[in-house]
Amino acid sequence: MFKIYVYIFDTLADWELGYVIAELNSGRFFKKDAPRVSVKTVGISKEPVKTMGGLTIVPDCVIDDIAVNDKSVLLLPGGNTWDNPKHGTIVKKAEELLSVGATVCTICGATVALANAGLLDQRPHTSNGTGFLEMTCPSYKGQSLYIDKLSVSDHNLITAGAAGALLWTRQIIEHLGVFQSDTLDFWYEFFNTGDPQFFFALMQTLSNTDK
Template structure:
């Protein structure tokens, strides 16, 4: 069974990983593990209160196939936890790592985007992080980008973000394609 961790921050953007978790868990049988900084409940930008399964420290990349981080207001407010060590552990283990919106810029700050194609809300938001030197790999496009097990997206791209994660985890097939096609119908 595919095991996926979604690391939430206080004031996370609740729509950015919702489609992914619903499709992966309910239709494709993946196990979704929700984590917060200390395992305590977190509230989304929209006021959704989530009771996590574990704290970040309990996430072991040896037994988890992917780490997904939605964006949110905690980065804008300067209150987001430092993800560098956790992201580096997952990267060393060769796990899929995905960040959308402000979390894509957080990935820039960990240095893992310096040599892979990527996108995000803007190049300027990535450049705000001193560890980022990957501007030559930045793709200014509205859809998610997947390269070498790293997926990034602007906050306006939860559908292509979901699609690229499913493909990276080898969960893409007729059933996944049908679900995503249904959710993306308004974009035709």
């Protein structure tokens, strides 16, 4: 079973998580033999946090509760407070998870935290532009491995810029293998284009699974 840990904190960018947590938690488009998935929010403490959109969320668990194994997935959303040293604990946990083959998925401001820790210096990645990382991370040395795309998947590290939430979600779902490939293709095309033909094609792939 995959354990999905969603890091939450004051000012987190709600919309960047919308696609991925909805699909992983609901399992509505999962293939018949998909592995089970558990989604939990994780915080520095159990104190409620308030998102950028004004939602109040109480964490399900704290950072020390994260299981360190290759079935864990850590989602790190953007937000306005990633320069706060208090996030150092989750960054260290992300490094630990990467070292054991767990999956770490970062988007927007969270890529800054990983860059500051040197975790993007040796791996293909993306963010909001190389200039953005250079501006926010004086010690950043990963320019040669920066890929100018909305989202980049490198084995168990998946990074995205602020506008890349949809593609980031697609790459996370693909990495976890919980959708049929054609289901994922049509899911992505529908939400990317809004063309109803892709919605009907998506639903047809589900009827073919005998769920």
